Amino acid sequence: MWNMAKAIEQPVPGITVGHALLARSRGAPQPVDKIVHDGDTINIAADGNFGVRLLGVDAPEVSFELPRNTAFPDWPKSFVKISNPAWTQFLTDPFAPGLEPLPLRASLHAYLLTKLDAGTAANHAAHGGPPTQALKDMISSDIAEQGLTGETFKLRLAFAHEILDRYGRLLCYVNRDQKAKPRPAPYNERLLAGGHVMPYLIWPNVDPFVRQENKVAQAVPAPGSARELAERGALGQARDSVRRARQAGAGLWNPADPLKLHAFELRFLAGRRAPDRYVLDLSDSSHELLHPQSYHRIPNPEDRLYVNAEHAPLWAEKGWSVPPL
Structure with a gap:
């Protein structure tokens, strides 16, 4: 049986811990005199599995934690599938009495109301399955194409500035491990190109931070310089892929039934935590970062480059206009 324990986890919010073994060689633990390099360096092996969060993309949630409330005390705890009726209740009116207050600007509140109704949860749940299956199919196809098995198949993880997210997951661009070139595009980009996921571009994990x-x-x-930045390198390619997928009505962009509520919106509504990342409009040549609650002023998701609040002072020092939170 596979060990599904996590090598890195967050037992409580704000605390990230890891679990490790003495370094292995061909599966066998190495003696202490070999794994200790010097007085401040040791070689280890992970004890458990790593959770990996694909950078630059955001798929509809399959399950998530419902908020605490007094209006519906019988709501299930922990992670709950979005198809659960409790999600229909919540997303019909996530500002109902009995829920923890969520301080939002009037403009964002009004914008969200256009996306929230009795069908929002069902829409989100229906869109959660195809991206999940698409990623499974991509990995299975790569295993078969390389003539490998689940035991011999390897992944290549490319890291950017941030290595871990708040849940202890590795933040990566993920691809099949292949030395010969040309390599296929990372799964992140393949998913965007197929319209399976929404772009979620967070600086400095994108160009020009190479x-x-x-x-x-x-x-x-x-x-x-936003427009110039937006057309360069992997960022420009990703944005172009999203634009083509949207114009083709692929996946989440299906004009007959598009995704109503983006995954990050579901998360901040359920978490009762207002958006906290500033936003740069990549389609505009202005000198300002938009307030985190003004992301909706940028119509196309691929034109939104999010900037963590902790990095905003660096942008201000460079000459950007940064509104107070």
Whole structure:
């Protein structure tokens, strides 16, 4: 039986811990005198599995935690499938009395109301299955194409600036491990191209922050350069893929039944935590970052580049206009 325990986990919010074994060689543990390199360095092996969050993308949630409330005390606890009737109740009116207050600006509140009704949860649940299956199919296809098995197949993880998210998951661009070129696009980009996921581009995990040795402050673009930034490198390719998928009505963009509520919106509504990332409009040449609660002013998701609040002062120092939270 596979060990599904996590090598890195967050037992309580804000605390991330890891679990490890002595380094292995061909599956066998190595003696202490071999795994200790010097007085501050040891070699280890993970004790458990790693959770990986694909960078730059956001798929509809299959399950998530419902908020605490007094209006519906019988709602199930822990992670609950979005198809559960409790989600229909919640997403019909996530501002109902009995729920913890969620301070939102009037404009964002009004925008969300256009996306919330008795069918929002069912719509989200229906859109959660296809991306899940698409990723499974991509991995299975890569295993078969390389003539490998589940035991011999390997993944290549490419890291950006942030290595772990708040849940202890590795943040990566993920692809099949292949030395020969050309390699296929990472799963992140394949999913975007198929319309299976929404873009969720967070700086500095995208161009121009290419190499980790670069200082974050040096990676802040010049004010007014958003359009130029948006067309370069992997960021430009990803945005172009999303644009083509949207124009083709693929996946989540199906004009007959598009995704109503984006996954990050479901999460902040359920978590009762207002958006906290600033937003740069990649289609505009302005000199400002938008307030986190103004993301909806940018119509197309691929034109939104999110900036963590902790990095916002660096943008202000570079000359960008940054509104207070």
